[in-house]
């Protein structure tokens with residue numbers, strides 16, 4: 492999902508399971524298919540519990556700048572379980588934590604793509620706030636394996652899919668700069684409003700019930716993403 | 729809104745600002761009208777902060793039995809502010825706390841109507857759980873005055889409208905039994921899942937910005953509701 496708050500907000504109608512999403516649920520019911528909701532760690536908001544497990548109710552500002560995405564996903568989960576209980580639709584809900592890899596959008600404003608592009612182009616790496624906020628990044632192939640395991644399981648309640656290796660954003664900036672071998676500066680910009688300060692998945696449930704855990708080391712994943720972005724820039728030039 | 733979880737859930741599409749609610753927003757924009765959202769104290773969920781003021785982000789289970797109503801209202805607020813910011817629609821958001829009065833539905837399962845009907849009919853007053861959970865009830869005419877004041881104000885952010893006089897549910901049962909002069913027993917049933925344990929509005933904002941506060945004493949309001957329900961039962965007999 493592109494991170495363009497001012498443009499995507501009214502597309503929340505899509506995230507929040509309106510028109511053609513209810514249509515998908517109707518279709519799923521008719522053909523007896525399982526519905527997968529690509530939910531998100533953002534349902535936990537700016538969490539007051541760390542790490543975040545599936546039974547945490549979250550800490551979301553319903554009218555803040557991130558609300559369209561966060562509340563849209565929360566209500567999409569609510570609707571999934573309404574369809575499950577009332578219409579018998581089979582649902583699987585993955586709460587996906589930050590994910591990256593080749594073929595992600597170059598300009599969607601997410602931190603990994605921003606930092607890699609900035610490092611490759613010799614531009615300053617833009618850290619919002621002090622950079623002490625944390626995230627835990629998973630490589631896309633781990634996520635895909637988790638989604639497949641979830642769809643093949645009997646687990647209809649929400650499951651976190653993410654890599655629990657947590658770093659500060661400043662550490663990410665330094666790591667990416669080093670992996671690229673870039674001479675870019677690190678530039679501190681103003682903090683983003685309602686930016687979650689800590690985020691890390693508790694993945695006990697996925698380990699226990701899906702036999703899943705991430706296996707791709709962070710540096711290996713980042714090198715693949717850097718390789719992809721380098722080629723893309725060459726191709727564009 | 730009728731409190732019939734198993735039936736109303738999929739009508740959340742209405743609460744959550746889908747099809748014809750977006751249409752209302754479109755209409756409001758076209759004719760330059762102000763949109764009033766009848767939001768609810770349920771956006772605060774089972775609150776961990778007491779009393780609840782408008783800047784509290786709430787504590788809501790996104791996949792619990794009350795989620796359809798709570799998350800539906802949260803996302804309706806989100807959508808209101810999206811329409812405000814992106815489309816320039818003027819919005820007013822009232823977070824309405826428990827309200828009662830004549831002409832409320834007899835059989836919607838809310839506590840005031842249940843207790844009054846039970847007391848009038850000599851049936852046991854059904855208290856869910858220990859009855860130590862609290863609510864604060866406002867009389868309908870106070871709410872209406874608050875809504876009018878809100879619509880005539882410049883306050884586009886959410887405003888609590890409720891009566892801060894807080895009582896336990898057991899106290900309500902005893903009070904209603906006494907006002908009716910009923911010989912009904914008080915019967916303790918099992919606790920409702922995710923039932924908010926404490927709820928009381930912080931109405932500083934409404935006092936300051938709307939010059940509003942509730943004026944109808946609880947007993948006076950209850951007597952009017954009891955009078956109405958008594959007549960309704962006579963009419964039905």
Ligand SMILES: NC(=O)c1ccc[n+]([C@@H]2O[C@H](COP(=O)([O-])OP(=O)(O)OC[C@H]3O[C@@H](n4cnc5c(N)ncnc54)[C@H](O)[C@@H]3O)[C@@H](O)[C@H]2O)c1
Nearest residue numbers: 492493505529530531532533586587588589590591595596
């Ligand atoms: N990337 C992450 O870190 C992350 C984290 C949590 C959740 N998610 C969720 O995972 C999902 C995918 O995220 P992503 O980062 O891969 O997004 P993306 O924007 O990279 O990919 C979305 C894809 O969906 C397609 N698409 C958009 N609207 C569509 C429609 N109406 N019908 C069919 N296809 C449509 C787009 O063309 C695009 O290929 C989203 O629901 C997102 O909210 C992603």
Ligand SMILES: NC(=O)c1ccc[n+]([C@@H]2O[C@H](COP(=O)([O-])OP(=O)(O)OC[C@H]3O[C@@H](n4cnc5c(N)ncnc54)[C@H](O)[C@@H]3O)[C@@H](O)[C@H]2O)c1
Nearest residue numbers: 729730742766767768769770823824825826827828832833
């Ligand atoms: N009563 C409370 O304590 C309370 C508390 C918080 C919020 N609210 C909110 O206030 C609003 C009114 O609540 P209420 O208790 O008076 O409900 P209610 O069920 O008594 O009244 C709702 C009214 O809306 C009408 N209605 C329903 N769907 C409609 C539609 N599509 N178009 C036009 N009219 C329609 C119904 O016929 C009914 O007259 C609701 O949005 C509710 O969520 C009520």
Ligand SMILES: O=c1ccn([C@@H]2O[C@H](COP(=O)(O)OP(=O)(O)O)[C@@H](O)[C@H]2O)c(=O)[nH]1
Nearest residue numbers: 501502503504505506509510511512514515
């Ligand atoms: O299964 C689908 C459903 C929709 N769309 C696309 O999603 C966009 C929005 O679709 P629609 O107009 O149905 O949604 P709405 O505008 O009502 O949110 C359009 O570009 C559609 O072509 C799609 O690619 N696949």
Ligand SMILES: O=c1ccn([C@@H]2O[C@H](COP(=O)(O)OP(=O)(O)O)[C@@H](O)[C@H]2O)c(=O)[nH]1
Nearest residue numbers: 600601602603605617618619624660683686
């Ligand atoms: O150029 C950027 C983009 C993002 N971030 C920060 O990186 C973290 C992750 O942001 P992203 O948008 O990638 O994902 P999300 O906030 O949804 O986890 C947040 O703390 C952002 O403030 C940053 O410092 N610089």
Ligand SMILES: O=c1ccn([C@@H]2O[C@H](COP(=O)(O)OP(=O)(O)O)[C@@H](O)[C@H]2O)c(=O)[nH]1
Nearest residue numbers: 738739740741742743746747748749751752
């Ligand atoms: O301004 C309105 C809009 C709708 N409705 C009624 O609300 C119900 C649902 O309307 P609609 O079919 O448009 O909504 P949906 O089923 O798509 O949620 C119908 O009984 C409509 O007659 C109404 O009374 N007033």
Ligand SMILES: O=c1ccn([C@@H]2O[C@H](COP(=O)(O)OP(=O)(O)O)[C@@H](O)[C@H]2O)c(=O)[nH]1
Nearest residue numbers: 837838839840842854855856861897920923
């Ligand atoms: O017959 C009843 C109906 C409700 N309640 C309790 O009364 C409180 C208010 O319930 P209501 O459904 O009226 O409103 P809400 O929970 O939405 O505030 C809750 O703690 C309910 O568990 C009760 O004890 N007996």
